Amino acid sequence: MKRAVALTGAVAAALTLAACGGGGDSGGGSGEPSGPPQAGGVLRYGLSLAPTCSDPAQSATNQTIYVTRQIVDSLVDQDPETGQLKPWLADTWTVSPDARTFTFHLKPGITFSDGTPLTADSVRKNFDSIVALGGAKAPLGASYLAGYAGSTVLDPQTVRVEFSGPNAQFLQATSTPQLGIQSDATVAKSADDRCLGGNVGSGPFTYTEWKQNASATLAKRAGYSWGSAVFASQGEAHLDKIVFTVVPESGVRTGSLASGQLDAISDALPQDVSQIESGGGRVQFTANPGVPFGLQVNVTRGPLRDPAVRAALVPALDRKELVDTVLGPQFKVATSVLASKTPGYVDLSSRVKYDPDAAKKLLDQAGWVPGGDGIRVKDGQRLAASVIFAPVFAGNQAILELTQQQLKAIGFDLRLEPLSVAESNVRQNNKDFDFDYYNSTRADGDILRTTFAVDQRNLNARGPSEPLDGLLSQQLSATDPGARAKLIGDAQAAVLDQGLWIPTIELSQAIGVGKNVAGVKFEASARLQFHDTWLQR
Amino acid sequence: MGRYVIGRVLQAVGVLWAAFTLSFAGLYLLPGDPVDMATNAATGTPVDAAAAAEMRARYGLDQPLWTQYWAALTHAVRGDLGRSISSGQTVTAALGEALPSTLVLAGAGLLLAVIAGAGLALAAAYTRRPWLRGLLTAIPPVGASLPGFWVGLILLQVFSFRLKLVPAFGGTGFAGTVLPAVTVAIPVAAVVAQVLYASLVSTWRQPFVEVAFAKGASRWWVQLRHVLRPAAAPALTVAGLWTGSVLAGVVVTETVFSRPGIGRLAQESVLHEDIPVVQGIVVFAALVFVVVNLLVDLAYPLLDPRVVQANSRKERAHA
Numbered sequence: 001m002k003r004a005v006a007l008t009g010a011v012a013a014a015l016t017l018a019a020c021g022g023g024g025d026s027g028g029g030s031g032e033p034s035g036p037p038q039a040g041g042v043l044r045y046g047l048s049l050a051p052t053c054s055d056p057a058q059s060a061t062n063q064t065i066y067v068t069r070q071i072v073d074s075l076v077d078q079d080p081e082t083g084q085l086k087p088w089l090a091d092t093w094t095v096s097p098d099a100r101t102f103t104f105h106l107k108p109g110i111t112f113s114d115g116t117p118l119t120a121d122s123v124r125k126n127f128d129s130i131v132a133l134g135g136a137k138a139p140l141g142a143s144y145l146a147g148y149a150g151s152t153v154l155d156p157q158t159v160r161v162e163f164s165g166p167n168a169q170f171l172q173a174t175s176t177p178q179l180g181i182q183s184d185a186t187v188a189k190s191a192d193d194r195c196l197g198g199n200v201g202s203g204p205f206t207y208t209e210w211k212q213n214a215s216a217t218l219a220k221r222a223g224y225s226w227g228s229a230v231f232a233s234q235g236e237a238h239l240d241k242i243v244f245t246v247v248p249e250s251g252v253r254t255g256s257l258a259s260g261q262l263d264a265i266s267d268a269l270p271q272d273v274s275q276i277e278s279g280g281g282r283v284q285f286t287a288n289p290g291v292p293f294g295l296q297v298n299v300t301r302g303p304l305r306d307p308a309v310r311a312a313l314v315p316a317l318d319r320k321e322l323v324d325t326v327l328g329p330q331f332k333v334a335t336s337v338l339a340s341k342t343p344g345y346v347d348l349s350s351r352v353k354y355d356p357d358a359a360k361k362l363l364d365q366a367g368w369v370p371g372g373d374g375i376r377v378k379d380g381q382r383l384a385a386s387v388i389f390a391p392v393f394a395g396n397q398a399i400l401e402l403t404q405q406q407l408k409a410i411g412f413d414l415r416l417e418p419l420s421v422a423e424s425n426v427r428q429n430n431k432d433f434d435f436d437y438y439n440s441t442r443a444d445g446d447i448l449r450t451t452f453a454v455d456q457r458n459l460n461a462r463g464p465s466e467p468l469d470g471l472l473s474q475q476l477s478a479t480d481p482g483a484r485a486k487l488i489g490d491a492q493a494a495v496l497d498q499g500l501w502i503p504t505i506e507l508s509q510a511i512g513v514g515k516n517v518a519g520v521k522f523e524a525s526a527r528l529q530f531h532d533t534w535l536q537r
Numbered sequence: 538m539g540r541y542v543i544g545r546v547l548q549a550v551g552v553l554w555a556a557f558t559l560s561f562a563g564l565y566l567l568p569g570d571p572v573d574m575a576t577n578a579a580t581g582t583p584v585d586a587a588a589a590a591e592m593r594a595r596y597g598l599d600q601p602l603w604t605q606y607w608a609a610l611t612h613a614v615r616g617d618l619g620r621s622i623s624s625g626q627t628v629t630a631a632l633g634e635a636l637p638s639t640l641v642l643a644g645a646g647l648l649l650a651v652i653a654g655a656g657l658a659l660a661a662a663y664t665r666r667p668w669l670r671g672l673l674t675a676i677p678p679v680g681a682s683l684p685g686f687w688v689g690l691i692l693l694q695v696f697s698f699r700l701k702l703v704p705a706f707g708g709t710g711f712a713g714t715v716l717p718a719v720t721v722a723i724p725v726a727a728v729v730a731q732v733l734y735a736s737l738v739s740t741w742r743q744p745f746v747e748v749a750f751a752k753g754a755s756r757w758w759v760q761l762r763h764v765l766r767p768a769a770a771p772a773l774t775v776a777g778l779w780t781g782s783v784l785a786g787v788v789v790t791e792t793v794f795s796r797p798g799i800g801r802l803a804q805e806s807v808l809h810e811d812i813p814v815v816q817g818i819v820v821f822a823a824l825v826f827v828v829v830n831l832l833v834d835l836a837y838p839l840l841d842p843r844v845v846q847a848n849s850r851k852e853r854a855h856a
Binding site for chain 2: 046050053134136137191192193194196197211212213214215245246247248249251252255256259261412421456
């Protein structure tokens with residue numbers, strides 16, 4: 001049994017490698033159906049992994065969020081184009097000047113799918129319940145509500161949420177499915193019972209069936225009329241039903257899409273693109289916001305203690321080669337410590353660029369001289385370090401192998417340590433690594449604080465340092481979007497100045513879509529929203 | 538005979554206990570724990586220490602190893618295997634949901650394997666043309682070495698994506714079961730064919746075969762009436778091996794054919810270090826092995842009466 005599991009793992013790895021070999025062309029592709037949206041029909045969607053839980057508050061993986069996002073509405077919505085916050089359940093909101101108090105005015109007449117009204121008290125009960133679920137069950141929701149002091153119902157349509165300290169990121173967080181609003185009956189359940197498919201929300205779709213590890217069926221909510229301002233229309237969804245089926249094997253997902261057994265699929269791999277397009281379909285993709293893929297540097301280890309070494313690594317990488325060789329045109333090179341779709345991103349491509357001569361010069365000046373095998377040495381210490389990574393993204397291994405070659409060209413010896421997710425967690429928690437390779441998705445610049453602040457997980461193992469520490473905490477008190485963006489922009493430069501993150505590429509989501517499907521949309525966090533989706537029949 | 542059965546049942550209980558204990562120890566030795574997995578894996582978001590400690594307490598992971606082991610064992614004896622850490626389902630419910638699909642797949646696969654494997658062995662043992670025999674006996678090693686995922690993908694490519702005869706996933710009944718059953722059956726049929734063929738060949742050399750021919754029986758009649766029954770016994774003793782082969786095939790097959798069965802459940806729970814579910818599956822698999830071997834032992838005397846005589850002689854000698 002165990003051996004069989006290992007075999008499947010090997011198979012997956014082999015397919016992944018194959019996946020990484022081929023580039024992909026998704027620029028061509030036929031366009032989506034045009035004309036006015038048609039109502040009705042069942043969208044058959046193929047997920048790549050089983051959703052873990054039916055509760056939006058406890059959702060963490062993309063495949064889980066693709067399902068749970070559809071059944072809840074959020075207080076506000078975030079425009080994926082501009083990053084601006086728009087009305088959804090709340091039509092207006094105010095933030096106190098100290099960024100500790102947030103007041104939301106709800107639209108009137110909103111009901112949950114069990115018929116009960118959605119009121120200010122529902123919002124209070126939801127936030128209270130997420131704090132009670134805690135960081136272990138609701139890691140994202142609980143981190144958004146860190147410092148939660150309580151909610152007060154001012155009147156049935158108005159709720160005031162207070163924090164013990166400044167928490168400017170909270171406003172964007174209220175647009176996420178993790179802080180979506182569910183009915184009183186649902187939030188009164190235990191954490192485990194909230195996972196079993198009985199969740200009641202006010203969203204454009206409702207659960208009709210939940211089969212753990214197999215499928216989830218959603219039906220249109222009749223009478224829905226409070227859609228977000230980001231939606232194409234505020235009324236009911238176009239689709240009658242969505243059937244999510246877990247189809248773990250990528251070749252089977254692609255074949256099913258091309259042969260008309262599915263209408264849309266997750267994680268279309270580069271080598272599947274031509275088959276999808278030959279069936280009349282297309283691949284839609286979008287870059288994830290947040291911290292792009294990169295090497296987080298443990299500044300207490302070996303040669304990485306030398307700031308000149310950390311500075312030399314940034315121009316040593318040819319990111320375009322990484323994208324062109326391994327990933328294909330759906331992917332972008334990283335140009336800062338934030339991905340380009342993140343609000344507050346600043347383009348630092350003048351610094352995050354390929355310039356091997358500059359890298360070598362920095363190392364020469366710092367006294368690292370090439371040894372007999374081409375790897376540099378200083379005071380008897382070799383310029384070498386290893387990187388830990390987990391197979392959470394199919395391209396990781398191939399990207400890092402190419403990175404290894406690129407770094408060798410400047411005399412740096414990078415060793416690869418592929419780990420299971422569990423092993424990687426243990427090594428992270430013990431800060432037992434030289435480099436850690438990963439990314440984080442969040443459509444708010446506060447992801448810089450959770451990734452780099454000295455009082456957070458601090459995988460850099462660094463000590464206090466200005467101006468970075470000040471910038472990361474000040475952005476939490478900045479209520480003016482312009483002022484906050486300035487602080488977040490300066491923080492990106494400060495992270496680079498200290499050599500805490502060596503950016504590589506931005507993650508993208510690639511969704512395979514059949515020829516009869518229109519209006520499949522990514523929300524601001526690069527997850528799917530099916531309200532505007534329709535089928536041409 | 539009664540004593541024999543009691544002995545076998547006690548042995549079975551011992552095997553179940555050992556499976557439970559070894560899986561507990563194995564999972565305990567894995568790096569990290571399910572709380573790390575649940576809180577860190579997907580999000581990369583740090584969880585404050587208090588929340589993680591609270592969750593460890595909820596699942597008893599903060600208790601000493603022996604306390605955890607004893608609690609899990611006593612609950613398991615009472616039929617309570619706990620709750621899945623990642624999905625919140627009870628383990629018995631998760632197994633119960635996954636089991637029917639796996640039973641159908643394993644049953645159909647086994648049936649196909651026995652028919653195909655036995656047919657192949659009988660044909661190879663029957664023919665007197667060396668080239669045909671060589672060809673037929675070359676098939677099982679090929680079947681045994683074909684990777685299941687590859688067979689499954691090829692079958693899907695041809696019969697589902699191109700010919701559109703059967704659904705690629707989510708199907709029930711004949712159309713939904715035939716391709717996965719063939720995928721499971723191929724390596725098992727190879728084992729059945731190899732063991733049965735070897736046994737048939739050695740039985741053909743027995744003196745009673747010549748006696749049967751002397752009575753004027755035809756070659757087919759001798760093979761079916763006189764050779765097959767004694768030759769089947771050794772093949773049946775490795776039924777435990779078939780079962781293992783089927784269970785291993787089920788893991789890969791359920792992934793390729795998107796079937797929500799025990800194999801998929803096993804794979805997903807190992808990935809998430811979902812200890813209660815993995816333990817439930819290990820104990821369940823051990824139970825299947827024990828029951829299959831017990832049934833084979835009990836069926837053996839029916840095929841070969843000498844076994845019972847030998848046993849009763851032994852019992853008499855001990856008494």
